[in-house]
Amino acid sequence: MSIQRRRRKASPVHTVRGSVAFEAKMQGREAGYHGGYEDGYVRGRADVIASRPAEVFPFRQMHVLYVTSGKGYPYSPLDEAIAATLRTQVAEVTVIEPGQPIAEMAIQMKPDLVLGLDGMYLPNEQIDAVRENGIRTAIWLTDDPYYTDMTTQSVTHYDYVFTLESNCIPLYKELGCVNVHHLPFAAYTGHYHPLKTPSPVRREISFIGSAYWNRVNFLSPIMGNLMQHNTMVNGIWWDRLPEYGLYQHKIELNKWMGPEDTAAAYNSSKIVINLHRSHEDDSVNNNAIKIPAGSPNPRTFEISACATLQLSDSRDDLTKFYTPGVEIETYSSPQELLEKVEYYLTHEKERCEIALNALQRTYRDHTYNNRIHEMLSIIFP
Incomplete structure (x- = not known):
């Protein structure tokens, strides 16, 4: 007995769905290709910068x-x-x-x-x-x-x-x-430097540091927007956030990170936020005469040494070390921080150029x- 197989004619609906799925697959593959290419390109350039012979100082x-x-x-x-x-x-x-x-x-x-x-x-x-x-x-x-x-x-x-x-x-x-x-x-380049291989844990945004009250009050209005991205926060006291329960799965609470872990987090992030502590917080400070803080913290140099875009709050002395818009980006309000986060997450080339410029300046002047x-x-x- 011969069995005849009849070919089922595809319906227009199946054809459209198949085309959409195929197109989405190809777009995803292309995005992944370009993302991998960009990441490899940046890491390659960063490695060249970090591998240049360092200046020899007098012995x-x-x-x-x-x-x-x-x-x-x-x-x-x-x-x-x-x-x-x-x-x-x-x-x-x-x-x-x-x-x-x-x-x-x-x-x-x-x-x-x-x-x-x-x-x-x-x-x-x-x-x-x-x-x-x-x-x-x-x-x-x-x-x-x-x-x-x-x-x-x-x-x-x-x-x-x-x-x-x-x-x-x-x-x-x-x-x-x-x-x-x-x-x-x-930046101590023995600790903070670009990694040649990507971290298995990728982040879009990172913040590493203690939740001083000025940081909590500054970030609270925009925390929901930041957490819509692949954002991770590390440090003590972050349960002070008013809506901590909504974000706790993205916060590594009370985890002290050593230089190796911190550098790995910086390397795996597209953007690292730097928000200095306040000189007026009497709950942690011993600064009775309220000397204002105008100089950058050590984290400023350590982030830049990892070839990662840094968004830092503005400080008077910052321009002595990095040029805003060229080697670092600054903000002066929660809304400006959020706007720059959104901008640089969608402007890959500009983000990478600033990060590489920061790396070059750091290795030249700030070790x-x-x-x-x-x-x-x-x-x-």
């Missing part, structure tokens, strides 16, 4: 006794960056904790410089004893202007004061400090090699 035949902050994380990555960089620029580096007998060790080792980070746990009488023996001393302050109630009690005990906040310079000079210099932190060289040039001209 000094001297001994630096470096006293760490003693505070652990999140200060320990700063200690690591400074100590590692010092080792590339001076002949000998000794690293000790503030609880050790600093004066006794300095008198015994006779270093050319005793350098302390933060200094909150560093007894003033120890520094006085070091200076009495003719050894130069310097302090690099980490949190100006937020803890000036405490830093004003210690800065006069050092030969050189370096602060990341330019607005603190007049205050310290009024106290009698002769050598006060603005020296912000930087710890730059900062340590500047510090040593001031102390040992």
